Amino acid sequence: xxxxxxxxxxxxxxxxxxxxxxxxxxxxxxxxxxxxxxxxxxxxxxxxxxxxxxxxxxxxxxxxxxxxxxxxxxxxxxxxxxxxxxxxxxxxxxxxxxxxxxxxxxxxxxxxxxxxxxxxxxxxxxxxxxxxxxxxxxxxxxxxxxxxxxxxxxxxxxxxxxxxxxxxxxxxxxxxxxxxxxxxxxxxxxxxxxxxxxxxxxxxxxxxxxxxxxxxxxxxxxxxxxxxxxxxxxxxxxxxxxxxxxxxxxxxxxxxxxxxxxxxxxxxxxxxxxxxxxxxxxxxxxxxxxxxxxxxxxxxxxxxxxxxxxxxxxxxxxxxxxxxxxxxxxxxxxxxxxxxxxxxxxx
Amino acid sequence: xxxxxxxxxxxxxxxxxxxxxxxxxxxxxxxxxxxxxxxxxxxxxxxxxxxxxxxxxxxxxxxxxxxxxxxxxxxxxxxxxxxxxxxxxxxxxxxxxxxxxxxxxxxxxxxxxxxxxxxxxxxxxxxxxxxxxxxxxxxxxxxxxxxxxxxxxxxxxxxxxxxxxxxxxxxxxxxxxxxxxxxxxxxxxxxxxxxxxxxxxxxxxxxxxxxxxxxxxxxxxxxxxxxxxxxxxxxxxxxxxxxxxxxxxxxxxxxxxxxxxxxxxxxxxxxxxxxxxxxxxxxxxxxxxxxxxxxxxxxxxxxxxxxxxxxxxxxxxxxxxxxxxxxxxxxxxxxxxxxxxxxxxxx
Numbered sequence: 099x100x101x102x103x104x105x106x107x108x109x110x111x112x113x114x115x116x117x118x119x120x121x122x123x124x125x126x127x128x129x130x131x132x133x134x135x136x137x138x139x140x141x142x143x144x145x146x147x148x149x150x151x152x153x154x155x156x157x158x159x160x161x162x163x164x165x166x167x168x169x170x171x172x173x174x175x176x177x178x179x180x181x182x183x184x185x186x187x188x189x190x191x192x193x194x195x196x197x198x199x200x201x202x203x204x205x206x207x208x209x210x211x212x213x214x215x216x217x218x219x220x221x222x223x224x225x226x227x228x229x230x231x232x233x234x235x236x237x238x239x240x241x242x243x244x245x246x247x248x249x250x251x252x253x254x255x256x257x258x259x260x261x262x263x264x265x266x267x268x269x270x271x272x273x274x275x276x277x278x279x280x281x282x283x284x285x286x287x288x289x290x291x292x293x294x295x296x297x298x299x300x301x302x303x304x305x306x307x308x309x310x311x312x313x314x315x316x317x318x319x320x321x322x323x324x325x326x327x328x329x330x331x332x333x334x335x336x337x338x339x340x341x342x343x344x345x346x347x348x349x350x351x352x353x354x355x356x357x358x359x360x361x362x363x364x365x366x367x368x369x370x371x372x373x374x375x376x377x378x379x380x381x382x383x384x385x386x387x388x389x390x391x392x393x394x395x396x397x398x399x400x401x402x403x404x405x406x407x408x409x410x411x412x413x414x415x416x417x418x419x420x421x422x423x424x425x426x427x428x429x430x431x432x433x434x435x436x437x438x439x440x441x442x443x444x445x
Numbered sequence: 446x447x448x449x450x451x452x453x454x455x456x457x458x459x460x461x462x463x464x465x466x467x468x469x470x471x472x473x474x475x476x477x478x479x480x481x482x483x484x485x486x487x488x489x490x491x492x493x494x495x496x497x498x499x500x501x502x503x504x505x506x507x508x509x510x511x512x513x514x515x516x517x518x519x520x521x522x523x524x525x526x527x528x529x530x531x532x533x534x535x536x537x538x539x540x541x542x543x544x545x546x547x548x549x550x551x552x553x554x555x556x557x558x559x560x561x562x563x564x565x566x567x568x569x570x571x572x573x574x575x576x577x578x579x580x581x582x583x584x585x586x587x588x589x590x591x592x593x594x595x596x597x598x599x600x601x602x603x604x605x606x607x608x609x610x611x612x613x614x615x616x617x618x619x620x621x622x623x624x625x626x627x628x629x630x631x632x633x634x635x636x637x638x639x640x641x642x643x644x645x646x647x648x649x650x651x652x653x654x655x656x657x658x659x660x661x662x663x664x665x666x667x668x669x670x671x672x673x674x675x676x677x678x679x680x681x682x683x684x685x686x687x688x689x690x691x692x693x694x695x696x697x698x699x700x701x702x703x704x705x706x707x708x709x710x711x712x713x714x715x716x717x718x719x720x721x722x723x724x725x726x727x728x729x730x731x732x733x734x735x736x737x738x739x740x741x742x743x744x745x746x747x748x749x750x751x752x753x754x755x756x757x758x759x760x761x762x763x764x765x766x767x768x769x770x771x772x773x774x775x776x777x778x779x780x781x782x783x784x785x786x787x788x789x790x791x792x
Contacts, residue, residue: 138485138486139513139515145682146686146687147687149686157518157521161525162527164528166486166530168486168513168514169516171658173655173658173682174504174508178508178705180507182513183511183512183513184513186485200682245687300647301647301675307524308520308524311518322688322691323687323688324690326693328675328677333518335492335519336493336496336791338789338791339789340494340592341666342784342785343670343782343783344669344673344675345784346673359524359525360525363520363791363792374784436690436721437689437690437692437717438687438689438690442685442687444683444686
């Protein structure tokens, strides 16, 4: 049985290719608006998977532009109606459906208070797209499975595209062009060993640092949403400050090796889990495969890195079909998880 | 057996009383520095429990002052050495020990880049206290148990004290004076029903919205640290965007009722969990006890609310001794959880 979720996930490379072509002019315009505004900080608004895309955007904006980026607790406006000072803000909402009322209310409020408002949205006819001054369409196409896949990956690629243009980072822009092919190659990697390993697992940690931290969070959410497994995501440094007490014999952890200066600390955390007799699975790319084998018994290798910032997309491209298959193996329907609907509206 | 953790947690009311007296002059000076700086945004730096105290401070700064507050991913400076723009920033580190190198490096960098730097710290002779321009001592006294209790509660009270002074919120300042007595009264509440309920539980959600959201995160951390139970904290709105798929028959959730406009959405989430046949425990105060019983079978009532912003401290004052007792009941030593040490140093 091939699920809708797996089919949609596998469309991601072609959707990103389309997005890169279609958004060129839109992003040129948006970049000039942002440069003119000279924001003192950015503010992201998002929930669920989109919330982790917003965390990825935070890493990009801070690392590439030095622009401090705050994640908005939506209740601050939608429930408490706090008088936020937003004249110097760049407010960015991220959403597949663009329908949740709390998101619309926060972006409307930001606009009223003088922020430059922008949204990354898949449905360009949604209420959110109407509220924001600037719109970056995701071009993910229709997404029917409840669990987001291609809409998440296209949020990440759109975020890279915008920030690379803002930072005039030509190397990153060139790497981004190689992304659809690199992701297509990743789809050939076999995930059978992972399925076998996680079939009987009830709870685990998903860990990474830097640019892969947000996808550790997203992967943990997918374990919950589609496989009914209680996975929790952490930065591989943060997990040592308390949560590590859960690690004991046979406790599982899935880690992502980021192909940059953060690699050492992630490998150290991996070794600590092994020392506590936990079982580690490390996802890495060919570039570092030799070093990596020293710290984890179980390693899954994806094709060569095209740019450290792009690694997280390749890792998730491997994992999305894995989640769909693992769910089916467990007798679950990843397209229609219990208790969930495609569009969740909160106040 | 009375554990160090329980003894220390019970000292919190007197430590907060001491802190309120001792910090009066210090905070007057700090408040005038901050007002002079006119920060465009705030930036918090913290890990573990202190990270959740920083989230509480974010709710305070945004709701009471409209000052957008970003949580710093410490790797941005300590690993990636990104060139952050911080001239208009108020940078605030929170730590019990003041020893983690990533924290010190982030605050040193912020100072170098022109931010006004401030720390809330228990050890005023620590490296962190030496790096920051302004220091708010916690006055929690020595804390030996690995799991933070009184140092967390004194971080919260110090945060309220500073923000209430900044906002010139006289009602909140008066309420804060009543806090030690209110917390002392809370210590009389019986938590036996909670211990019985969670003795055999392996994983659960801890949920709240608004000012209680950070203590839901902290309570989830304590379940992990001291009781080896995989609890995960969420905002009671955010949990509906995916994680809710885990809720099924007999899945447990612990919720906090915030005595303000956020109450309705927390109660709605509680009802949704009941509908999915989960088991809910709701912690509320006398003020709303009638309404509350309609949405949860199991309710624990603490004394009357003195101010909605102060509710979270009373709830945690009830829970800390509960965690210590539950750990002992499970044959664990909450003073020395496996894999953890009192001071965790990360890069």
